[in-house]
Amino acid sequence: MKIKEILELTETKLIAEIAKEHLTIGEKPARTALKRAGCYTIVGRIGWIFDEAENPTNLERSIYDFCKEDK
Structure with missing residues (x-):
């Protein structure tokens, strides 16, 4: 699932719900990947925000590109 799609979902759902329903990773790895x-x-604000100073192509990348196995 693309970062852009996840950001749109965070306006109506919690990260925990998104991870459970749409991702194969848990809430904490999803939060880390978004960061x-x-x-x-x-x-106090609903949803996650993309930092415009970051690489704009990150919005089109998969959240799994930002996950790494921390052992």
Whole structure:
């Protein structure tokens, strides 16, 4: 699933719900991947935001591109 699609879903659903229904990774890895892609959240505001200073092509990349196995 693309970062752009996930950001759109975060406007109506929690990351935990998105991870459970649409992803094969859990909530914490999904949050970490979004942060690595250049996204952030603001307390009290609904949804995640993409940092425009980051590489704009990250929006079209898969969230799995930003996941890495931390062992």
